[in-house]
Amino acid sequence: MLSDNALWRPFLDGIWITLQVTFYGAALGTFMSVLSGLASMSSVRGVRWVSRVYVDFFRGTSAIVQLFWIFYALPLIGPSFSPMVAGAVTLGLNMGSYGSEVVRGAVQAVPRGQTEASIALNLSAMQRMQYVIFPQAAVSMLPPYGNLLIELLKASALVSLITLADITFVAQVLRVNGTASTLTLFSIALVLYFVIAQGIALVVRLAEARLSQGLEVGRGAGRRAA
Amino acid sequence: MTWDWEFAWRIMPRLLEGLVTTVQATLLGITLAMVLGLVLAMLRRSEVRAISWPTAWVVEFIRSTPLLVQLYFLYFVGPTFGLTMGALTTGVLGLGLHYATYTSEVYRAGIESVPRGQWEASTALNLSPVTTWGRVVLPQAIPVVIPALGNYLIAMFKDVPLLATITVLDVLGEARAVGAQSFRYLEPYTLAGLLFLAVSIPASILVRQLEVRLARRP
Amino acid sequence: MPVDLDVPVHPRMSEVEGSAVRFQQVTKSFGDLVVLDDLDLDVAAGEKLVIVGPSGSGKTTILRVLMTLERPDSGLVQVNGDYLYHEERNGRLHAASQRHIRQVRRRIGMVFQHFNLFPHMTALENVSFAPRKVLGLSRSEGVEKAKDLLSSVGLGDKFDEHPSRLSGGQKQRVAIARALAMEPEVMLFDEVTSALDPELVGEVLGVLRDLAENTSMTMLLVTHEMGFAREIGDRVVMFDEGHVVEAGPPEQIFANPQEQRTRDFLHAVLDRK
Ligand SMILES: Nc1ncnc2c1ncn2[C@@H]1O[C@H](COP(=O)(O)OP(=O)(O)O)[C@@H](O)[C@H]1O
Ligand SMILES: [Mg+2]
Numbered sequence: 001m002l003s004d005n006a007l008w009r010p011f012l013d014g015i016w017i018t019l020q021v022t023f024y025g026a027a028l029g030t031f032m033s034v035l036s037g038l039a040s041m042s043s044v045r046g047v048r049w050v051s052r053v054y055v056d057f058f059r060g061t062s063a064i065v066q067l068f069w070i071f072y073a074l075p076l077i078g079p080s081f082s083p084m085v086a087g088a089v090t091l092g093l094n095m096g097s098y099g100s101e102v103v104r105g106a107v108q109a110v111p112r113g114q115t116e117a118s119i120a121l122n123l124s125a126m127q128r129m130q131y132v133i134f135p136q137a138a139v140s141m142l143p144p145y146g147n148l149l150i151e152l153l154k155a156s157a158l159v160s161l162i163t164l165a166d167i168t169f170v171a172q173v174l175r176v177n178g179t180a181s182t183l184t185l186f187s188i189a190l191v192l193y194f195v196i197a198q199g200i201a202l203v204v205r206l207a208e209a210r211l212s213q214g215l216e217v218g219r220g221a222g223r224r225a226a
Numbered sequence: 227m228t229w230d231w232e233f234a235w236r237i238m239p240r241l242l243e244g245l246v247t248t249v250q251a252t253l254l255g256i257t258l259a260m261v262l263g264l265v266l267a268m269l270r271r272s273e274v275r276a277i278s279w280p281t282a283w284v285v286e287f288i289r290s291t292p293l294l295v296q297l298y299f300l301y302f303v304g305p306t307f308g309l310t311m312g313a314l315t316t317g318v319l320g321l322g323l324h325y326a327t328y329t330s331e332v333y334r335a336g337i338e339s340v341p342r343g344q345w346e347a348s349t350a351l352n353l354s355p356v357t358t359w360g361r362v363v364l365p366q367a368i369p370v371v372i373p374a375l376g377n378y379l380i381a382m383f384k385d386v387p388l389l390a391t392i393t394v395l396d397v398l399g400e401a402r403a404v405g406a407q408s409f410r411y412l413e414p415y416t417l418a419g420l421l422f423l424a425v426s427i428p429a430s431i432l433v434r435q436l437e438v439r440l441a442r443r444p
Numbered sequence: 445m446p447v448d449l450d451v452p453v454h455p456r457m458s459e460v461e462g463s464a465v466r467f468q469q470v471t472k473s474f475g476d477l478v479v480l481d482d483l484d485l486d487v488a489a490g491e492k493l494v495i496v497g498p499s500g501s502g503k504t505t506i507l508r509v510l511m512t513l514e515r516p517d518s519g520l521v522q523v524n525g526d527y528l529y530h531e532e533r534n535g536r537l538h539a540a541s542q543r544h545i546r547q548v549r550r551r552i553g554m555v556f557q558h559f560n561l562f563p564h565m566t567a568l569e570n571v572s573f574a575p576r577k578v579l580g581l582s583r584s585e586g587v588e589k590a591k592d593l594l595s596s597v598g599l600g601d602k603f604d605e606h607p608s609r610l611s612g613g614q615k616q617r618v619a620i621a622r623a624l625a626m627e628p629e630v631m632l633f634d635e636v637t638s639a640l641d642p643e644l645v646g647e648v649l650g651v652l653r654d655l656a657e658n659t660s661m662t663m664l665l666v667t668h669e670m671g672f673a674r675e676i677g678d679r680v681v682m683f684d685e686g687h688v689v690e691a692g693p694p695e696q697i698f699a700n701p702q703e704q705r706t707r708d709f710l711h712a713v714l715d716r717k
Binding site for chain 1: 511512513546549550552553554556558559560561562563564573574577578606622623626
Binding site: 056060063072077150153156160181187189190201 | 228229287290293295296299302384387391397402405416418419423426427
């Protein structure tokens with residue numbers, strides 16, 4: 001039965017959807033992490049405040065509630081989005097609210113001497129961040145960033161609830177259709193997520209090894225307990 | 227469609243009822259996660275590789291797969307093996323199991339944060355294992371552990387609405403039910419979101435304060 | 445942060461023409477601690493000024509104020525006649541814009557006690573980076589310049605090493621090359637050998653000696669190496685508790701100090717050796 005096309009075909013499509021929504025969510029999430037993280041350190045109070053509200057709002061509410069609100073409630077008073085857009089936007093904004101702290105923590109962990117040397121070399125504030133501080137912070141950001149990506153992948157299962165045919169959705173449809181036993185279907189789904197997560201972890205580890213070349217700080221500098 | 231205050235006011239009691247269920251599920255879930263997490267942490271610390279190694283993989287597996295699918299698994303697969311539980315029980319079990327993989331890491335980090343010298347000094351003073359754990363290691367590990375556990379408590383609280391997908395009438399479950407009956411989704415989902423904010427923001431502030439206070443302790 | 449002074453430009457402006465660096469009544473406090481107390485200090489163009497004094501007396505703060513790493517609470521700082529923290533408009537002094545500060549700061553370079561090399565860049569990148577980004581050199585110009593400078597401090601074979609693979613003495617020589625690459629008119633050296641193992645001090649002092657003898661750069665050096673100070677200093681300033689205790693040519697300060705505090709300090713330092 002496991003060679004059954006009626007089983008694998010839908011799952012393959014589901015994997016593709018899961019990967020897409022995860023990818024778009026991660027792209028937005030990364031952007032928002034950096035934007036909000038840098039904003040939280042701005043010297044302008046208003047900018048810090050906006051970042052703070054964003055972080056508190058998305059961390060304070062539940063991703064599934066946000067998703068339902070954007071998909072079911074928002075269209076009643078404002079714009080409506082396709083499930084893919086609603087999913088990617090919710091996941092991305094959510095990730096950004098956690099990534100914000102990751103970025104801030106890593107940037108602040110770069111030794112002060114690096115900023116001082118940059119000033120002594122007369123770099124502009126932008127150049128300082130772009131070429132000196134951020135590249136060093138990125139190394140310690142990577143491990144927690146990898147964790148956030150995996151959390152994002154896990155949260156992507158929520159899009160099945162707004163009719164997007166991802167892995168979880170496929171498992172549910174096949175269950176209703178009685179294509180295979182529930183044990184088989186949900187085991188497949190879990191293993192698929194696990195494999196994708198391991199893939200993400202691997203890529204992050206490779207990137208980390210690459211980025212930390214020659215760095216004294218290097219591995220583990222930004223690793224957080226749990 | 228515009229916001230209907232009267233309707234919002236009318237459905238509030240049902241949502242609050244849902245909130246009670248949400249809080250119940252959270253408290254039961256975190257209790258289970260704290261106990262199971264301790265078990266997992268100890269199994270992982272085991273010197274027998276046949277124990278520590280599979281435990282590590284099980285933790286990794288549960289941690290990197292969606293709670294939603296795990297809930298479906300428990301809810302739909304259990305009965306095919308004659309294991310039928312109520313929706314809330316299933317949900318609490320799922321939450322507890324999922325978060326146990328996080329709390330086990332917290333415990334591990336807490337225990338590892340105690341310097342080796344402390345163990346060595348305890349050995350040198352000939353303290354019993356019970357005294358070593360109870361009077362030396364845990365008092366130093368717990369301040370590290372508590373804020374992290376607090377954060378997972380809040381995280382779990384926000385994951386409880388997933389239980390709505392297996393028919394638990396938590397905040398979201400109630401909101402959905404109200405929506406299905408009245409065909410009004412704006413108020414129930416907005417209020418549901420606000421209820422979460424109303425609980426988690428003060429809770430996060432509390433945890434942050436706790437963290438600061440514990441960090442300041444000598 | 446200096447505020448608008450709204451006072452006429454100091455009438456003695458013209459007298460200062462020859463000064464590369466001038467501190468006028470500069471005060472800097474950290475909380476209740478007054479670190480620079482109404483400091484007046486002139487450094488002539490091309491002069492090699494050595495600053496000595498007990499630890500915690502504010503020597504580093506002098507250099508950091510000049511490098512704009514600390515803002516003075518009050519007073520005036522000039523570099524080659526231009527105010528660092530103030531701008532002249534209509535004959536009056538106003539708090540300087542960031543742009544103005546950057547423009548004046550261009551003339552100053554600094555070498556730190558703890559190197560502060562960029563760990564994610566090779567030695568060559570550390571040196572060529574700022575000239576490219578700030579001075580607008582092309583990649584090849586920057587690299588060529590960096591190679592010349594690194595070779596001149598004896599690191600011709602370390603271009604592609606990251607700082608983590610260099611010894612302390614080598615790191616500090618890269619840091620010196622990095623600062624030189626910006627072609628500053630004034631260079632600040634803050635105890636650049638204090639973080640080094642004793643056997644590595646010599647190689648860095650050698651580079652400094654070379655710079656002191658063969659360039660017309662103005663140099664302010666804070667150091668505890670008294671022999672070295674005596675050898676290369678045009679003038680030595682004894683600094684304590686936010687004040688210049690005494691200043692003069694090295695022979696005078698070291699052989700015939702006028703102030704008791706200088707004598708005490710020199711005894712303490714030389715006894716330690
Ligand atoms: N950023 C700062 N905040 C508070 N105190 C400082 C700071 N920087 C320096 N100090 C204090 O100012 C005094 C002078 O410091 P410093 O200029 O580094 O002295 P020196 O270089 O002569 O040893 C010291 O007592 C030091 O503790
Ligand atoms: Mg100093």
